[in-house]
Amino acid sequence: xxxxPLSDARCHPPPHRLLxxxxxxxxxxxxxxxxxxHLPTSRPTSQKPVPSASLHTSPTSAPSKPRxxxxxxxxxxxxxxxxSTQPSIQPIPSKLSTSIDGQxxxxxxxxxxxxxxxxxxxxxxxxxxxxxxxxxxxxxVDAIGKVLGIPNRFHRANWATLVxxxxxxxxxxxxxxxxxxxxxxxxxxxxxxxxxxxQQLTVRKDETKIKTLDDCKGRLIGTLDNTAASRLLESxxxxxRGYDDQSVAYKDLEIGRIDAVLLxxxxxxxxxxxxxxxxxxxxxxRGAYIIGMRKQDTLLKHKIDHAIDRIAQDGTLExxxxxxxxxxxxxxxxxxxTAKYEITSLDFSWPNAFKRLGMAAIITIGLAFGAMxxxxxxxxxxxxxxxxxxxxxxxxxxxxxxxxxxxxxxVQLLFLYFSLPMVGITIPNWLTAIIGLGLNYAxxxxxxxxxxxxxxxxxxxxxxxxxxxxxxxxxxxxxFPQAFRVALPPMTNDFVALFKDTSVAFAISVWELATAYRxxxxxxxxxxxxxxxxxxxxxxxxxxxxYLARRLEARLQDPHPQDNPKA
Amino acid sequence: MIHVSGLEKFFQGKxxxxxLNVDIPRGSALGIIGGSGSGKTTLMRCIxxxxxxxxxxxxxxxVDLLPTLSEKDYKKRLQSLRRQVGMVFQHLYLFPHKTAxxxxxxxxxxxxxxxxxxxxxxxERWLERFGIxxxxxRRPEALSGGEQQRVAxxxxxxxxxxxxFLDEPTSALDPKRSSDVREIFNEFxxxxxxxxxxxxxxxxxxxxxxxxxxxxxGEVVESGSAEQVLDAPKDPRTRAFLEYA
Numbered sequence: 001x002x003x004x005p006l007s008d009a010r011c012h013p014p015p016h017r018l019l020x021x022x023x024x025x026x027x028x029x030x031x032x033x034x035x036x037x038h039l040p041t042s043r044p045t046s047q048k049p050v051p052s053a054s055l056h057t058s059p060t061s062a063p064s065k066p067r068x069x070x071x072x073x074x075x076x077x078x079x080x081x082x083x084s085t086q087p088s089i090q091p092i093p094s095k096l097s098t099s100i101d102g103q104x105x106x107x108x109x110x111x112x113x114x115x116x117x118x119x120x121x122x123x124x125x126x127x128x129x130x131x132x133x134x135x136x137x138x139x140x141v142d143a144i145g146k147v148l149g150i151p152n153r154f155h156r157a158n159w160a161t162l163v164x165x166x167x168x169x170x171x172x173x174x175x176x177x178x179x180x181x182x183x184x185x186x187x188x189x190x191x192x193x194x195x196x197x198x199q200q201l202t203v204r205k206d207e208t209k210i211k212t213l214d215d216c217k218g219r220l221i222g223t224l225d226n227t228a229a230s231r232l233l234e235s236x237x238x239x240x241r242g243y244d245d246q247s248v249a250y251k252d253l254e255i256g257r258i259d260a261v262l263l264x265x266x267x268x269x270x271x272x273x274x275x276x277x278x279x280x281x282x283x284x285x286r287g288a289y290i291i292g293m294r295k296q297d298t299l300l301k302h303k304i305d306h307a308i309d310r311i312a313q314d315g316t317l318e319x320x321x322x323x324x325x326x327x328x329x330x331x332x333x334x335x336x337x338t339a340k341y342e343i344t345s346l347d348f349s350w351p352n353a354f355k356r357l358g359m360a361a362i363i364t365i366g367l368a369f370g371a372m373x374x375x376x377x378x379x380x381x382x383x384x385x386x387x388x389x390x391x392x393x394x395x396x397x398x399x400x401x402x403x404x405x406x407x408x409x410x411v412q413l414l415f416l417y418f419s420l421p422m423v424g425i426t427i428p429n430w431l432t433a434i435i436g437l438g439l440n441y442a443x444x445x446x447x448x449x450x451x452x453x454x455x456x457x458x459x460x461x462x463x464x465x466x467x468x469x470x471x472x473x474x475x476x477x478x479x480f481p482q483a484f485r486v487a488l489p490p491m492t493n494d495f496v497a498l499f500k501d502t503s504v505a506f507a508i509s510v511w512e513l514a515t516a517y518r519x520x521x522x523x524x525x526x527x528x529x530x531x532x533x534x535x536x537x538x539x540x541x542x543x544x545x546x547y548l549a550r551r552l553e554a555r556l557q558d559p560h561p562q563d564n565p566k567a
Numbered sequence: 568m569i570h571v572s573g574l575e576k577f578f579q580g581k582x583x584x585x586x587l588n589v590d591i592p593r594g595s596a597l598g599i600i601g602g603s604g605s606g607k608t609t610l611m612r613c614i615x616x617x618x619x620x621x622x623x624x625x626x627x628x629x630v631d632l633l634p635t636l637s638e639k640d641y642k643k644r645l646q647s648l649r650r651q652v653g654m655v656f657q658h659l660y661l662f663p664h665k666t667a668x669x670x671x672x673x674x675x676x677x678x679x680x681x682x683x684x685x686x687x688x689x690x691e692r693w694l695e696r697f698g699i700x701x702x703x704x705r706r707p708e709a710l711s712g713g714e715q716q717r718v719a720x721x722x723x724x725x726x727x728x729x730x731x732f733l734d735e736p737t738s739a740l741d742p743k744r745s746s747d748v749r750e751i752f753n754e755f756x757x758x759x760x761x762x763x764x765x766x767x768x769x770x771x772x773x774x775x776x777x778x779x780x781x782x783x784x785g786e787v788v789e790s791g792s793a794e795q796v797l798d799a800p801k802d803p804r805t806r807a808f809l810e811y812a
Binding site: 457459460462463465466467468469473477478481482485556558559560561 | 615617646649650652653654656658659660661662663664666673674677678679704705706708709722723726
């Protein structure tokens with residue numbers, strides 16, 4: 001046998017590498033468990049139980065030592081109150097929040113993190129001037145900084161990872177429509193609320209049936225994942241689709257993929273501001289936006305709460321909220337200090353998480369197999385087009401390959417998602433994902449098949465020809481089986497890659513494995529254990545696949561196939 | 568059975584066959600000899616339709632091949648040509664993904680459409696006759712060069728061609744095997760079939776070829792009966808070649 005020109009050593013990771021990796025994961029998992037086990041004993045019993053998840057971002061710190069403040073960086077000296085020797089989370093009595101018993105370090109810059117993409121009206125870059133950051137939260141941060149006499153600096157972040165970023169000391173506070181939840185309370189400290197929000201249900205202009213949330217039974221509602229709205233829908237057992245981006249949710253409402261959108265009033269105010277939509281009833285179900293901080297930064301919390309009180313009482317907050325059309329009578333409670341709101345929680349349980357990951361894994365399998373089927377069939381056609389078709393078809397095939405290989409799959413998927421309904425095709429998200437992935441991978445497959453077909457010597461065609469075999473029969477019986485043998489290793493490679501690439505389907509809200517991980521982890525803050533679990537799910541699918549492919553390969557190359565002469 | 572006149576073949580503007588004339592009667596064997604690059608194989612490929620040529624004409628079996636034919640007409644004529652001729656390549660081109668038996672029954676099954684049982688029975692009989700029955704369920708890579716060569720010959724014979732082209736058919740066979748195979752070809756010719764073989768093995772040609780054609784640089788230097796050309800060559804170039812053979 002000539003050496004297989006396409007075989008790629010990378011598709012067979014040596015077993016010891018895999019083991020090493022698994023071992024590392026396992027070690028991480030163990031360290032997390034031990035640190036949890038150690039924590040309660042290392043603290044005075046009078047204290048509140050310490051959140052376990054708060055250690056997730058610093059797995060290297062010795063578990064038995066009491067928590068030390070994060071090491072100061074040149075720009076940000078430690079924020080822990082120097083007078084407080086107990087580095088713990090003492091609930092601060094509200095009376096204290098107006099008194100100042102410490103000084104922020106000299107030269108301190110308040111670094112605040114938020115997700116500015118699609119952040120209207122919270123924090124976003126002005127459409128008129130893309131360098132200009134605007135939004136009511138931006139103005140609130142400025143007002144707080146003014147009260148405290150400190151400058152501030154904005155850090156662009158990703159909504160899903162705001163909390164871990166905060167813990168990693170990327171910035172000092174989160175100001176991004178963050179709602180207090182019991183899960184987050186375990187990991188970070190909350191400031192006083194700076195805005196009381198309510199939920200707004202939005203429907204299409206021509207909708208007649210949906211007037212309240214209860215009318216949505218049996219309909220599909222869109223919302224952002226891991227928000228007060230999604231938790232409300234979950235608790236009401238209503239069918240919903242969790243989006244990553246609110247503009248996509250409203251776009252889907254417009255084209256009829258979903259029947260209503262439930263989101264915070266400020267979002268609805270700016271994103272549903274179109275004659276195509278109308279509100280279904282008044283806003284309801286209140287919640288609060290708070291600023292998130294590290295638990296050990298007690299002095300900072302002090303200062304921030306003080307500043308919020310100040311801007312609420314001196315009318316600055318009202319002026320800002322009025323400017324952004326967000327002011328209503330409920331907000332008066334902020335100044336009065338009587339604001340009541342609920343701390344919601346997502347019911348996180350391991351069996352539930354396991355179940356959701358399992359279902360997401362099944363969807364991932366479906367996506368991967370469906371897309372690979374399309375990729376193989378289309379890829380073969382494109383390869384044949386490139387090799388044997390007329391010049392014009394060949395050019396078309398080349399353009400296809402260059403286009404799909406040369407542009408990001410995420411862009412292709414989004415393009416497909418938005419453009420199909422415009423030409424009157426409405427198909428489910430998962431089908432869009434399969435087609436999108438299939439089209440993309442067909443470009444790669446075609447090149448695998450083209451080289452595989454070209455690697456078959458011309459003599460094979462001649463040998464079949466002199467036996468009287470026509471071109472199609474020759475291709476089917478002689479060329480294809482040999483090319484398949486050559487193409488199998490790179491194909492396996494591509495399939496494993498495709499398995500992982502299914503994660504881009506999150507962009508169009510398909511609940512596959514990576515999406516499930518993001519959602520579960522950002523809701524529970526258990527990034528590491530869930531990450532390990534998710535990786536195991538992926539491995540549980542890809543390792544058997546590689547194994548089967550290798551078996552098949554060996555069988556195809558066995559010089560002594562003890563089968564009957566079935567051709 | 569085969570009639571070639573004025574055959575000229577060009578490769579990239581370079582003439583490699585210079586107006587050849589060849590006649591091979593039915594039921595006879597023609598041996599083509601000559602040094603490497605003398606055009607033996609090219610001539611054979613032009614006759615059996617694997618190569619198109621620029622000048623002259625070829626009649627092979629009852630099919631006329633002309634350079635003036637359109638691609639479509641040419642392909643149509645090739646179809647009927649393929650039913651009459653077989654070929655064994657110098658490099659064999661066995662199907663590497665099929666066992667020896669699968670190799671030889673492929674065309675009978677899918678081109679001649681005979682039944683699987685009959686094809687297998689026939690294939691096994693041939694393998695037996697060539698002394699390689701034990702290779703039936705092995706793929707070519709597990710076969711010796713001589714075994715592979717015999718499988719390739721059987722693959723061609725299974726289609727019962729009226730004309731058989733052989734390009735160095737016995738290069739990998741030992742003298743005993745070579746002699747056995749020659750006997751099979753002799754029988755093939757006695758039954759009225761026609762054989763064209765290109766070879767370096769003068770020894771193999773003796774007692775098989777009726778006519779010999781000696782080529783050099785795309786030209787026929789000498790042709791005649793086997794005895795005459797091999798034992799009393801007229802042209803000094805033929806003589807020189809045979810001295811080394």
